[in-house]
Amino acid sequence: MSRAKRSSGYVVPLPGSALVSAWRQGYTLARLKRDVMAGLTIGVVAVPLSMALAIATGVPPQHGLYTAIVAGAVIALTGGSRFNISGPTAAFVVILFPIVANHGLGGLLIATLMAGAILVALGLSRLGSLIQYVPYPVILGFTAGIGVVIALLQLPDFLGLADVALGDSTLHNLVLIGQALPSLSPAELSVGVVTLATLLIWPRLKTPIPAPLIGLAVGTLAAALLTMSGVEVDTIASRFSWEFQGESGSGIPPFPPSVAAPWHFPGADGTPLEVDFALIQALLGPALAIALLAAIESLLCAVVADGLTRTRHDPNAELIGQGLGNMVVPFFGGITATAALARTATNIKSGAFSPLAAVVHSLVVLLAVVALAGVLGFVPMAALAALLLIIAWNMSEARHFVHTLKSAPASDVWVLVICFGLTVLFDMVIAVAVGIGLAAALFIRRMAQLTHTQRLDTPDKEAHFPPEVALYKIHGPLFFGAAEKAIATLRVIDHSVRIIILDMREVPSLDTTAMVALDTLRRELSEQGVGVMFVGLQPRLALKIKRAGIKREVRKLAVVSNLAHAERMAQRWLEKQDTVGIG
Secondary structure (H helix, E strand, O other): OOEEEEEEEEEEEEEOHHHHHHHOOOOOOOOOOHHEEEEEHHHHHHHHHHHHHHHOOOOOOOHHHHHHHHHHHHHHHHEEEEEEEEEEOHHHHHHHHHHHHHHHHHHHHHHHHHHHHHHHHHHHHOOOOHHHHHHHHHHHHHHHHHHHHHHHHHHHHHHHOOOOOOOHHHHHHHHHHHHHHHOHHHHHHHHHHHHHHHHHHHHHHHHHOHHHHHHHHHHHHHHHHHOOOOOEEEEHHHHOOOEEOOEEEEEEEEEEEOOOHHHHOOOOOEEEEOOHHHHHHHHHHHHHHHHHHHHHHHHHHHHHHHHOOOOOHHHHHHHHHHHHHHHHHHHHHOOEEEEEEHHHHHHHHHHOOEEEHHHHHHHHHHHHHHHHHHOOOOOOOHHHHHHHHHHHHHHHHHHHHHHHHHHHHHHOOOHHHHHHHHHHHHHHHHHHHHHHHHHHHHHHHHHHHOOOOOOOOOOOOOOOOOOEEEEEEEEOOEOOOOOOHHHHHHOOOOOOOOOOOOEEOOOEEEEEEHHHHHHHHHHHHHHHHOOOEEOOHHHHHHHHHHOOOOOEOOOOEEEEOOHHHHHHHHHHHHHHHEOEEOO
16 A cells, blocks of 8 residues: 555555555565566567657657656656556557657657646546546457557558658558558568567577567568678668767667757757647647556556556556656656556566566666667667567457457447547547447446336235325436436326335435436426325435435425335325325
8 A cells, every 4th residue: 555645534645655565575685686687677678669669659769768768767666566667658659659740759748748747637636446447348449459550550661661651540541551562672571571470489489588689689680681782771770860969870879868858859840849828739638648548558557467466556656656757758858658568567477576677677778778779770670660560469459359249248349349440540539538438328328227117016015005005116226327217107107196105225326317307206296296205215315315405295205214114104194185185
């Protein structure tokens, strides 16, 4: 549990609960060694992934490395999960790529900063538990869609297509790729295929060396052999260049990340951005999307980590940690960060004990930037594209997708397919919004079907009522989706009925719509001279209707605890009838 300040019953989550939890369990030298070894393993994996994901987003590779260095350490030290490894992830590509296209690197960094502030606000508001209310078909639909979009974005580099300027429209990108197919480069395709084959085969050998490292090494070797034979292959060094304090070069700058304001980075036109209300307004929607996806992905990752380690994370502290990391990293040139499931699982399997493993992973990436920048420049773009194709395939969860299509209820299948289609054709924000809306509507429909009103014509075991009394039993929650349907039955009554008794012992909840409907029914029946009794209403619900203005009235409205009591009261009401009804 996280440390917290209490004020008027409100518990304020504080960052760093994961680190405190690990320390309280006893942090020994042996556990430090475990963290160092796990951090070294994850750091080696994170270097190629961070570069590839940055390039997929549309920014130079060093910005992905800076993300793993800065955000990876900050989130680990301030978050609520002991095992989460944070950095650039594939899920964000579909959101960040359009931001870069429309607002440049500077716009992406500002949107990341805004998203970080939103995440901190969500954590302080203790909304971390809300992640459990996102339906599985929605999550599976948009993650599978993201996988398809990522794979599509890698085709130009994998095939070596010339002059393909992809945008944020999937259909338009398909047209551009189709038009560029005649420019396919056999050399680039060969490098991509060799890398892809290595990435697929290597994990089957069950060696401790990560497949991404071997795959990129084999791809780089293949590219070097082609270059020696006089065939040019596009690499990081040939694609990207840098300038820093009067120095310049190609590939990745061999310097640690330095501090710079996010708005000093270039916009879409290559010039520094001017921060004004119009820019903030334009980036607010993307920032909300980033925050939503970061919350979903990070908390899902933490849940999986808990299942693997039998620990418990603090969801609100994790949101705060993710927010702080995303607020800090733009000032070091890093892009959006969140917890990465594959890296987190590898971290656990490598024996990590505390968040210090993630800090070691960040230091390994930093060392790679400073010492190996020149070597990283030789990595071919086709090899990075092959790596991202593997990531896209894993992210799509094709087996789960097909299994859900075959086994899930029809309504869930529709939600899954719609979320998938909207993600591919439009974007994840629309897909998630529509998916959650559809899932909520279907849930309301299912709950409404469970709620019904039944007239009991046979004598009840607890009481016997005369013909002038009609006994109804309401089953299920009375809320806006079910209240009108359940109460409509009560409006059709025999003219001889003078009292309606509503057995509400199986009504677990009432909302405002239901209370308004009950009050309207009570007024209508009162005008007809018919009295109403609520039986077995739970105390909290009885208090609710009282606060709503539905109060006891002599021989018109009563709230009683059981049917025996209702029988006695009904007899008294009937005995005192007069010519104008129950009076």
